[in-house]
Amino acid sequence: MIRVENLHRHFGGFHAVDGASIEIETGSITGLIGPNGAGKSTLFNVIAGVLPPTSGRVTMDGEDITGLPPHDLFHKGLLRTFQIAHEFSSMTVRENLMMVPSGQSGEALWHAWFARRRIAAEERALAAKADEVLEFLTIDHLADEKAGNLSGGQKKLLELGRTMMVDAKVVFLDEVGAGVNRTLLNTIGDAIVRLNRERGYTFCVIEHDMDFIGRLCDPVIVMAEGKVLARGKADEIMQNEAVIEAYLGT
Ligand code: ADP
Ligand code: MG
Numbered sequence: 001m002i003r004v005e006n007l008h009r010h011f012g013g014f015h016a017v018d019g020a021s022i023e024i025e026t027g028s029i030t031g032l033i034g035p036n037g038a039g040k041s042t043l044f045n046v047i048a049g050v051l052p053p054t055s056g057r058v059t060m061d062g063e064d065i066t067g068l069p070p071h072d073l074f075h076k077g078l079l080r081t082f083q084i085a086h087e088f089s090s091m092t093v094r095e096n097l098m099m100v101p102s103g104q105s106g107e108a109l110w111h112a113w114f115a116r117r118r119i120a121a122e123e124r125a126l127a128a129k130a131d132e133v134l135e136f137l138t139i140d141h142l143a144d145e146k147a148g149n150l151s152g153g154q155k156k157l158l159e160l161g162r163t164m165m166v167d168a169k170v171v172f173l174d175e176v177g178a179g180v181n182r183t184l185l186n187t188i189g190d191a192i193v194r195l196n197r198e199r200g201y202t203f204c205v206i207e208h209d210m211d212f213i214g215r216l217c218d219p220v221i222v223m224a225e226g227k228v229l230a231r232g233k234a235d236e237i238m239q240n241e242a243v244i245e246a247y248l249g250t
Pocket of ligand 2: 041
């Protein structure tokens with residue numbers, strides 16, 4: 001689904017991503033691991049159009065998407081989750097989800113009179129969809145809670161929920177488990193697996209928790225110093241000498 005070819009992203013003279021090539025197969029939950037500073041987030045940001053690459057190519061289903069802005073990628077079903085922005089923390093969980101789909105009539109201010117009824121109908125549909133998403137993620141009891149009051153793990157679930165408000169195909173998750181307790185991490189893992197199996201989402205997941213990676217991801221790609229070190233099943237990866245050395249070397 002996603003093919004990254006010989007990607008470079010330099011910051012001044014520093015090669016954060018240094019000729020990385022990866023493939024994310026349709027229907028997979030691909031893990032991306034590696035020591036801090038390996039270039040994982042930078043790679044995600046280039047794929048998701050947040051940062052332009054210095055050189056290299058990214059394709060989605062054979063189409064060149066290199067350097068497309070996040071908005072265009074969003075419409076193609078390629079999503080990278082982001083932390084709930086500060087501005088949205090005083091909105092409720094349901095409202096945060098309702099914000100996601102773009103191109104709603106509410107954005108076009110023309111034809112206000114005729115549009116009004118349609119907007120109301122769309123809002124009801126959006127609210128219903130948001131409630132369905134929250135139920136799927138087992139946080140429907142938090143629908144009317146302010147997003148700013150959620151725990152770290154609940155916020156991660158809400159971020160995942162945002163991808164469900166649109167027709168996502170491939171979702172990039174950066175450190176899904178950071179600062180999340182074990183119970184919620186399992187809930188997040190279950191949600192990812194269900195989205196993968198029941199809705200056909202392809203995932204690429206950066207995470208440091210190897211239990212989580214081992215349980216969810218196949219294959220696992222290992223990066224170090226801007227390059228891809230290894231790719232394979234989680235248990236094979238953990239036996240790989242170069243991988244062990246890369247982790248011990250930091
Ligand atoms: P990872 O996510 O694997 O921990 P990052 O992609 O965040 O690694 O960072 C890779 C390297 O690139 C790090 O050494 C980091 O300091 C550097 N880096 C990341 N973003 C920038 C930036 N905007 N400007 C300069 N250096 C950066
Ligand atoms: Mg990172």
